[in-house]
Amino acid sequence: MADTATPNVIRRADYAPPAFLIDTVVLEFDLVPERTVVRNTMRVRRNPDASHASNLELMGEQLEFVSAAIDGAPFANAHAHEHGLTLDNVPDNFELTLTSLCNPAENTTLSGLYVSGGNFFTQCEAEGFRRITYFLDRPDVMATYTVTLRASKADYPVLLSNGNLLEEGDLPDGRHFARWEDPFRKPSYLFALVAGKLVALEERVKSGSGKEKLLQVWVEPHDLDKTRHAMDSLINSIRWDEERFGLELDLDRFMIVAVSDFNMGAMENKGLNIFNTKYVLANPETATDTDFANIEAVVGHEYFHNWTGNRVTCRDWFQLSLKEGLTVFRDQEFSADMAGGATDEAARATKRIEDVRVLRQMQFAEDAGPMAHPVRPESYVEINNFYTMTVYEKGSEVVRMYQTLFGRDGFRKGMDLYFKRHDGQAVTCDDFRHALADANGRDLAQFERWYSQAGTPRVSVRTRYDAAQQRYSVTLTQGYGDTAPATRETQKGPLLIPFAIGLIGKDGTDLPLQLEGEAKASASTTRVLEFTQTEQTFTFVNVAQEPLPSLLRNFSAPVIVEYDYSADQLAFLLAHDSDPFNRWEAGQRLATRELLTLAGRAATGVPLQLDDSVVAAFARVLTDETLSPSFRELALMLPSEAYLAEQMAESNPAAVHAARQFVRKRLANALRKDWLAVYEKHRTPGAYEATPEASGHRALKNLALSYLAELDDPAEAVRLASAQYDAANNMTDRSAALSALLNASAANGGSVAAQQALDDFYRRFEKEPLVIDKWFALQATQRGSAQRPVIEIVRKLMTHPAFNLKNPNRARSLIFSFCAANPAQFHAEDGSGYAFWADQVIALDAINPQVAARLARSLELWRRFTPTLRDGMRAALEKVASQVKSRDVREIVEKALA
Ligand code: B3K
Ligand code: ZN
Numbered sequence: 017m018a019d020t021a022t023p024n025v026i027r028r029a030d031y032a033p034p035a036f037l038i039d040t041v042v043l044e045f046d047l048v049p050e051r052t053v054v055r056n057t058m059r060v061r062r063n064p065d066a067s068h069a070s071n072l073e074l075m076g077e078q079l080e081f082v083s084a085a086i087d088g089a090p091f092a093n094a095h096a097h098e099h100g101l102t103l104d105n106v107p108d109n110f111e112l113t114l115t116s117l118c119n120p121a122e123n124t125t126l127s128g129l130y131v132s133g134g135n136f137f138t139q140c141e142a143e144g145f146r147r148i149t150y151f152l153d154r155p156d157v158m159a160t161y162t163v164t165l166r167a168s169k170a171d172y173p174v175l176l177s178n179g180n181l182l183e184e185g186d187l188p189d190g191r192h193f194a195r196w197e198d199p200f201r202k203p204s205y206l207f208a209l210v211a212g213k214l215v216a217l218e219e220r221v222k223s224g225s226g227k228e229k230l231l232q233v234w235v236e237p238h239d240l241d242k243t244r245h246a247m248d249s250l251i252n253s254i255r256w257d258e259e260r261f262g263l264e265l266d267l268d269r270f271m272i273v274a275v276s277d278f279n280m281g282a283m284e285n286k287g288l289n290i291f292n293t294k295y296v297l298a299n300p301e302t303a304t305d306t307d308f309a310n311i312e313a314v315v316g317h318e319y320f321h322n323w324t325g326n327r328v329t330c331r332d333w334f335q336l337s338l339k340e341g342l343t344v345f346r347d348q349e350f351s352a353d354m355a356g357g358a359t360d361e362a363a364r365a366t367k368r369i370e371d372v373r374v375l376r377q378m379q380f381a382e383d384a385g386p387m388a389h390p391v392r393p394e395s396y397v398e399i400n401n402f403y404t405m406t407v408y409e410k411g412s413e414v415v416r417m418y419q420t421l422f423g424r425d426g427f428r429k430g431m432d433l434y435f436k437r438h439d440g441q442a443v444t445c446d447d448f449r450h451a452l453a454d455a456n457g458r459d460l461a462q463f464e465r466w467y468s469q470a471g472t473p474r475v476s477v478r479t480r481y482d483a484a485q486q487r488y489s490v491t492l493t494q495g496y497g498d499t500a501p502a503t504r505e506t507q508k509g510p511l512l513i514p515f516a517i518g519l520i521g522k523d524g525t526d527l528p529l530q531l532e533g534e535a536k537a538s539a540s541t542t543r544v545l546e547f548t549q550t551e552q553t554f555t556f557v558n559v560a561q562e563p564l565p566s567l568l569r570n571f572s573a574p575v576i577v578e579y580d581y582s583a584d585q586l587a588f589l590l591a592h593d594s595d596p597f598n599r600w601e602a603g604q605r606l607a608t609r610e611l612l613t614l615a616g617r618a619a620t621g622v623p624l625q626l627d628d629s630v631v632a633a634f635a636r637v638l639t640d641e642t643l644s645p646s647f648r649e650l651a652l653m654l655p656s657e658a659y660l661a662e663q664m665a666e667s668n669p670a671a672v673h674a675a676r677q678f679v680r681k682r683l684a685n686a687l688r689k690d691w692l693a694v695y696e697k698h699r700t701p702g703a704y705e706a707t708p709e710a711s712g713h714r715a716l717k718n719l720a721l722s723y724l725a726e727l728d729d730p731a732e733a734v735r736l737a738s739a740q741y742d743a744a745n746n747m748t749d750r751s752a753a754l755s756a757l758l759n760a761s762a763a764n765g766g767s768v769a770a771q772q773a774l775d776d777f778y779r780r781f782e783k784e785p786l787v788i789d790k791w792f793a794l795q796a797t798q799r800g801s802a803q804r805p806v807i808e809i810v811r812k813l814m815t816h817p818a819f820n821l822k823n824p825n826r827a828r829s830l831i832f833s834f835c836a837a838n839p840a841q842f843h844a845e846d847g848s849g850y851a852f853w854a855d856q857v858i859a860l861d862a863i864n865p866q867v868a869a870r871l872a873r874s875l876e877l878w879r880r881f882t883p884t885l886r887d888g889m890r891a892a893l894e895k896v897a898s899q900v901k902s903r904d905v906r907e908i909v910e911k912a913l914a
Contacts, residue, residue, distance in 0.1 A: 024903065027395045028334040034152055035069035036060050036106075038159045043149065047167040047211050049121035049131050053082075056116075056149040058159070061109040072112075074150040075143070076100035078128070081150075082115040101150040114150050123147075124822055124863045132277035133236065135212025136172065137290060139283060142333055142399045145204035155203040155330045156442040165211055166193045172211040174234070178202070178286045180268055198286055200266065201440060203329050208285030210234070210273045217243040221251055223265050224258040233296065234273040238783075242297035245308055245706070246272060249315035256316070256350050261431055263323045272296060272315070276785055279824055279866045280403070281314050284321035291318070294786055294825060300704035300746040302787050305711035307747070312354065317347035328435065331442045333399045337391045337467070338445045340403070341411020345419075348412060355708045363708060365570070365596035366646045372571045372597070375413065377659045379405035380576070383472045384662070385877045386911040388503045392445050392467040397907040400866050406470075413574035414466045420514040420544055420572050422456045429455040462512045462548060470506045471496040475513065475547070476578040481562040487532075488519065488559040493551045494575075513547040516572035519556065519563035524592030532557050542569050542595065564588060569595040581605065587633040596647065603651045606633060607679070611660050614675035619668045619882070624678045631686050638690050645698055646712030649719045654679060657839050668882045673840035677726070684726035695720040695736065704746040711748070718752035725760040734760050734769055741773050747787070750777070755794055762799035788818055789829035796833035799840075806841040807848045810834045821859060824867045831856050835874040842874075843881070847888030850875070854892040858899050865902030872896065872908040 039059045046053040060072065081096035084103065088111070093104035101114070123130040128147025129138050138148065146153040163177040169192040175184070179198030186192045216232040217240060223229055231250055233243040250272065257263040267287045278292035295314040298307055324346060325339035348371055356363025382388065382405050389402070391411045396402050419427040430452035437451055445467050453460035478491040492515060496507055518541050519527040526541035532555040545554050564585055568577050581589070581602075589602035607630070614624050637643065637651045657676055661667040684691065698717035700710050721740065724733035733756060741753035754773050761767030774795070781787035792813060800806035813819060813830055820826045835842050835853050842849040853874060860868035878889035890913070897909045 024397055025395050026397070026399075028332070028393070031332050031334070033066040034063055034154060034157055035066045036072055036152060037063045038152055038157055041151075041159045041161045042164075043161065044164045045166065045209065047120075047136055047165060047172060049136075050119055052118050052120055052129060054116055054118065054149045055113065056151070057111060057113045058151075059110075060106070060112050070105050072103040072106045074101045074103070074114075075146040075153040076116070076150040077147050078118065078123075079147070079150065080117040082117060084115075085113040086110050088113075100146065116149060118148060125866065126277055126279045126824070126864060127866065129209070130277070132275050133212075134171070135210070135214065135275070136167075137210055137273070137275045137277075138208050138285075139279065139290065140207050140285070141205040141283060142403075143205075145207055148207075151204050153204050154332070155205060156332065158201040158203050158329070158440075158442060160198060160201050161207060162195065162197045163207075163209065164193055164195045165209060166191055167211050172213070174210070174212060174214045176208075176210040176234070176271060176273065176288055178206070178208055178288050180287075200286060200327070202286050202326060203442065206284070206286045206326055206329075208283070208288045208290055210275075210288065210290065213237070214273065215240055216271075217247050219247055219251065221254065223254065225264060227268070229254075229265055229267075230269045232269070232271045234271060235293075235296065236274075239274065239293070239297050242299045242302065245298045245303075246291075246296045246311055246315055249312040250319060252312070252354060253316040253319040253350065256353060257320060257323070257346075260349070260353070261323075261346075261428065263435075265322065266327070270319075272318075276825065277823055279864070282318045284318040284325055286322070286326050289318045291315075292825065294789075297786060300706070302747055302781070302784050304746075304748040304751060305706070305714060308706050308711075309351065313347050313351050316350040317343055320346040320350070323435070327440065328438045329442045331444050333396070333402070334392055334394070335444050336399075336402060337407045337411035337414070338443065338448055340408045341391060341413075342415050342448070344408050344412035345415040348416075362596050362644055362647060365600070366644070366650065366708075366712075368570060368597055369600050369650050371409070371412075375405070375409045375574060377656055377662075379409045379574070380472050381658070381662050381877060382406055383410075383470060383503075384499075384880070386500070386914065387873065387876055387908070388470045388500065390468050390470045390506055394468075394506070398869070398902075398904045400904060401869055401907055410574050417463075417466070417514050417573060418452045420516070421546070422452070422458075426456045427452070460512075462510075465509065465511050468506060469496075469508065469511070470503045471499045473511055473513070473573075473575040474578060475515065475568075475573075475575050477565070477567055479565055479579075481559070483562065485557075486559050487555055487557055488563060489553050489555040490517065490545075490565065491551065491553045492545070492547050494547065495550070510548060510550045513573045513575060515545040515547045515567075516542055516569035517545060517554075518542045518566040518569055518593075518595060518598075519559065520566055520589070520592060520594075521561055521563060524588070526594050527559060527561075527563050529556060530558050531555065544572060566593050566595055566598045568598075570597045571601075583609075583627070583629060587629065590633055590651070591636060600647070600651050603633070603637065604655055606630060608655050608660065608663065611655065611672070611675050611679060612663055614678060615660065615664060615668065615671040618674040618678075619671035624675065626679055626682045630679075631683060634683055635687055635690060638687060638694060644712055645716040646708065649712065649715040652716075652719055652723075658837075661839060662877070662880075666882045667877070667880050669839040669843040669885075670845070680723065681726045681728070684723040685728060688724070688727060691720045691723050692732075695724065714746075714748050714752075718749065718756075721752060721756045722759070725756040730760040730763070734767070738769050738773070741776075747790075751790055751794065755798075758794060758798040762801045762804075782818075785823075785825070789825050792819070792826065792829040793833040793837075796830050797838045800838075805844060805848075806834060806838060807844065807852060811852070821856075822863055824864065827856075827860065827867060827871075832871060832874075835871060843885055845884065847885075847892075850888045850892035854895045857896050857905060861900040861902050861905050865904035868900070868902065869904035869908050872905045872912075876908065876912045878912065 042057040044055040084091040084094035095102045120129045120131045127144040165175040175194035177196035182195040182197050184194040214234045215237045216234045219231045233246050272289045274291050274293045274296040276293045281295050282291040295311050320343050324342045330338050352364040352367040433455040434451035449460050474497050476493045480489045521527045528537035529543050530537040586602045586606040593599040610630050657672050660672045661669050698713040700713050737753045737756040744750035757770040757773050761770035857872050875889050893909050
């Protein structure tokens with residue numbers, strides 16, 4: 017059934033090695049925007065490990081075929097078709113030369129070779145190389161590349177490709193050339209070229225073994241003053257990978273290039289990383305603390321791919337998490353080490369909390385909808401749709417669990433063995449698991465289920481204290497709850513769950529832990545239980561008093577924990593747990609429970625009220641000077657509306673919004689003095705510093721401002737925000753002030769102060785596209801009001817001269833921000849949000865299917881919504897399904913409607 021409806025399903029089970037291999041590739045480009053000529057000379061041979069095929073089938077898309085030659089002689093039996101080129105009856109081992117044309121100027125998909133801002137860029141992962149030349153465009157075909165670029169010297173003074181520069185020089189007619197060679201074998205998805213008017217910040221550093229490396233960050237000339245942070249992040253990444261994993265930079269030169277038209281964050285092309293400007297450009301005036309942190313993380317992520325992804329790559333795209341899950345784990349650890357070193361647990365916890373928040377809000381939701389898939393998917397229609405939260409973030413959690421089980425040293429041993437075995441190869445997730453298992457002398461067969469089972473596991477916990485025997489038993493049960501049939505099909509049995517636990521005594525300190533059968537208590541007061549059965553009981557002995565359990569410390573596995581804590585117990589954990597993650601978690605549980613009760617009341621029109629004990633618990637955190645500002649900011653931020661809606665039996669965004677706003681207002685009014693005191697205390701006068709401490713102060717101060725903007729009488733907040741806006745010497749403070757002004761004014765149907773600040777912001781940053789993105793996003797995510805629904809503001813902004821649907825950052829800043837980050841306004845009862853969404857998905861589909869497919873996902877959870885919204889959502893999905901052309905969007909909407 018499914019097969020006939022969607023004939024182009026690619027299945028993991030169908031993997032077969034390629035019939036031919038390509039060992040070397042010599043590419044020559046004559047770069048002209050509308051008509052680029054590509055000559056591709058390959059050394060091809062039959063794959064001894066594959067079944068025989070007489071024809072060579074090369075992939076190609078949107079190419080104009082010109083000619084083919086084998087061993088220098090024209091080859092007549094080459095047929096170009098919609099999906100590529102077929103060469104009949106080829107020899108066993110030969111040199112193949114192909115010439116073809118492409119049109120980078122007209123390429124709005126931003127996949128393959130395209131023009132942005134008058135410069136040439138490429139994006140090949142996953143299947144973009146076939147839009148540049150005919151090829152065996154699959155990751156298990158690895159070759160060495162030599163690339164010659166020719167172009168007008170005046171228009172394209174800089175010519176870059178992977179690896180090392182061999183030679184460069186002038187050609188007749190004002191043209192010039194550069195020849196690059198990448199000594200490492202690589203799959204085609206790691207190929208890159210850049211040509212244009214760019215300048216670089218350069219630095220020379222010595223790597224661990226004393227070799228000199230040239231580092232460059234290439235940008236448009238007016239952006240050179242925003243490259244320092246990216247360069248520092250790169251240098252730190254290089255050091256960190258040497259120290260933590262013994263992995264050294266293997267090229268003499270490493271380049272980062274920024275481009276403003278880019279589908280995602282960045283791309284790890286060998287030696288020539290190409291980045292969205294958003295993850296490169298920063299100075300205090302234009303970038304927020306979050307931007308600075310994101311740049312560090314993404315620069316790290318792409319750099320770390322040089323080993324995890326490039327030196328060892330994926331056999332096929334089903335193995336994507338082999339490189340992505342592992343590299344996300346590495347970038348998370350890098351950021352944690354940069355913030356807190358190996359030992360500052362509180363600072364590390366800040367990063368952990370942020371990562372888990374994203375996982376729970378986005379990946380858990382994905383796992384509960386029609387796009388649910390295992391970390392290693394079984395099938396796909398369009399691989400670009402599988403660069404998902406599951407592959408990346410859950411994949412990272414899966415890697416983290418190895419480290420939780422084996423410790424840092426055991427994990428390092430596993431990594432060392434992985435590289436020893438597989439350097440230079442294209443391998444599978446199983447190969448990684450086997451390396452970790454073998455290096456630690458463990459059988460990890462059961463652990464494979466983390467790769468093959470979709471859905472979020474639930475662990476329910478029962479505890480029993482036997483005072484007479486001083487025994488405390490913890491019974492864990494695992495399952496998946498109610499999941500869709502397709503998800504359930506993947507679920508074959510219990511997982512190996514590393515379940516970290518601590519027991520807390522009446523005075524708030526940890527109790528010693530001794531499991532039944534052990535001679536004495538362990539040194540650590542946190543134990544990782546290996547939970548492998550459907551139900552399993554762990555019994556602690558010599559437990560002198562009834563403890564309060566601290567469950568899943570540091571979020572030791574990507575699961576949902578069900579345990580019946582009382583509100584008082586949660587308040588106690590929030591005040592005392594020695595595990596900073598769980599301290600935060602207790603506050604979130606408390607708030608979530610309260611907010612969901614209130615949302616239920618709001619949905620049925622019952623008046624809302626908040627228990628004083630909740631206010632008191634928040635007040636304690638707010639005024640606890642022993643806690644770091646960044647922790648307090650995280651603990652005082654309520655769970656997001658999207659997360660809360662997702663927890664309801666039937667998502668009701670309006671009710672969630674009403675409940676959350678009610679609590680925010682109540683906390684604002686009840687703790688007004690404390691918020692004001694915190695606001696004053698955590699100002700950061702003087703020059704801007706990008707340190708974690710300084711950014712923690714700003715975060716807490718700006719959270720206080722956002723609460724103050726909720727006051728029944730917001731006059732004081734408006735005064736503070738206006739003053740902060742005018743005096744700000746950095747974007748964190750300026751944008752936070754603007755956001756507070758917008759939200760304070762929403763209640764009054766708009767205000768002069770907010771409008772003035774908005775206008776000022778635009779004028780001030782007119783020439784900074786990334787800041788104008790913020791200007792659009794702030795308006796799209798603002799609260800709005802009955803008199804001024806945000807959809808009207810958004811529609812008007814769509815006609816603003818600075819709006820451009822073709823630029824993904826701009827499209828995301830306005831359209832995605834509204835559709836995915838402003839649930840209460842997007843899900844307006846009248847269905848206006850859905851109609852807008854459908855129009856934009858259809859418009860984007862014709863320009864850029866990858867971006868369109870991302871937007872298409874904002875309605876995928878429609879079945880989980882309250883009935884009054886469902887019809888409107890379905891109608892919008894059906895409209896899109898009837899009009900879109902791309903495989904990308906089609907896969908998303910068809911799965912949503914199925
Ligand atoms: N590997 C790229 C993502 C490519 C996405 C293709 N649709 C960036 C990254 O994960 O580092
Ligand atoms: Zn990646």
